[in-house]
Amino acid sequence: MKENKILYGTEDMEVLTAQLDTLSAITDSRLNVNADNVDSGLAKLVLTLVELIRKLIEKQAMRRVEGGTLTDEEIERLGETLMKLENKMEELKKYFNLSDRDLNINLGPLGDLM
Amino acid sequence: MHKLIYAIIHAKKESVCRLMNFDIGIQGIKGRELSAVSFNDIWAVVSDAENKDSEMNNDDALEFAAVTEELSHMFTLLPMRFGSLLKSDAEILKVLEKNYDAIRNNLIKVEGKSEYGLKVFRNSSDIIPVPELAEVKQAEGNSVYKNYILNKFNEYRADETLLEYSEKLKTEIAEHISGLNAVIKCNKVTGGNNVYNAVLLLEKEMTDNLTQTVIGIQSCHKELNMMLTGPWAPYNFVDITLK
Structure with a gap:
């Protein structure tokens, strides 16, 4: 752009830099599956969906904890399940060389998936 | 040669003629000439383009945005998504004709x-x-x-x-x-x-x-x-x- 587009704002470059990071993350977070990378492309897609479901389950669990209806035993079991699930996801991400950022697909006008 | 569409503008014929005669000094990406395809009072501002793959880099996107920016100072416009390519002026004309009402309604919404x-x-x-x-x-x-x-x-x-x-x-x-x-x-x-x-x-x-x-x-x-x-x-x- 030829003109300055900031009408008002902080001169703190950190804020602007953070925004640029977000923009580059959007470019990186598009699914790119082709004949050469079909394995990792599909792994990214599948793990993204698993991660989305895992986060939904986690949120639902937190709502139940907040509601105060769970017994100590149930909280124990919930903690064990969620922790193992998270650890397994970490293993899979490591195996397919994916980061958290890779699993947050950009849905264009709808924003990020997570 | 394809046509890259930058924006659809609403304008009187004379002002678009100035655009086509380069009185306003705007060029398309890679220094290509801008031209306009019209249907009634709406105009698609276009330039030649080779194909999608060779013109999809970041520099082109920035140039593309700069053209839209310049045009927006002069006209009420609907910016097109970067990479909007059609095969010919005739095809663009068809699109304008087919979508005239929707385009006009959007232009009215953003006018001024x-x-x-x-x-x-x-x-x-x-x-x-x-x-x-x-x-x-x-x-x-x-x-x-x-x-x-x-x-x-x-x-x-x-x-x-x-x-x-x-x-x-x-x-x-x-x-x-x-x-x-x-x-x-x-x-x-x-x-x-x-x-x-x-x-x-x-x-x-x-x-x-x-x-x-x-x-x-x-x-x-x-x-x-x-x-x-x-x-x-x-x-x-x-x-x-x-x-």
Whole structure:
């Protein structure tokens, strides 16, 4: 752009830099599956969906904890399940060389998936 | 040779003739000549383009945005998505003809208006306090699983508090801006310290009023940093799917 587009704002470059990071993350977070990378492309897609479901389950669990209806035993079991699930996801991400950022697909006008 | 479409403008014939005669000194990407294809009072501003793959790099995208930007100073326009290619002028004419009503309706909606972006950031991540939660503090003797849940619960409460804060801020900003007759579209926050992220459509001559309003809101919130950008072409306020 030829003109300055900031009408008002902080001169703190950190804020602007953070925004640029977000923009580059959007470019990186598009699914790119082709004949050469079909394995990792599909792994990214599948793990993204698993991660989305895992986060939904986690949120639902937190709502139940907040509601105060769970017994100590149930909280124990919930903690064990969620922790193992998270650890397994970490293993899979490591195996397919994916980061958290890779699993947050950009849905264009709808924003990020997570 | 394909045709790359930059924008669809609403203009009288004479002003577009000036554009086609380069009186206004705008060139397309890679220095290519701009031309215009018209149907009634709407015009697609185009340049030649080789093919999609060779013209999809970041430099081209920036040049493309700069052309749209220049055009937006002169015309009411609907910006096209970067990479909008058609095979010929005749094909563009067909699209204009087929979508004339939808294009005109959108042009009327944005006539004389510009888009502005407003983002709000917290100064630091702990500026909005999470309520003290005695019951979820880690206690000695808790199992690793219970502590895991308690940590997750703390994170959940922090997120919820931030969400609540963002919603309040949204209402407050909408109230302040209501006098400017603006259309506000709130987008998802971008993460980190971002607590508000919106685009606004309002009359071009209201730019100073908007800036003053934002400064007013900022003065009430020392814990926040506001960033107002614009004027932009109305990228986020075009509601059209070309057939």
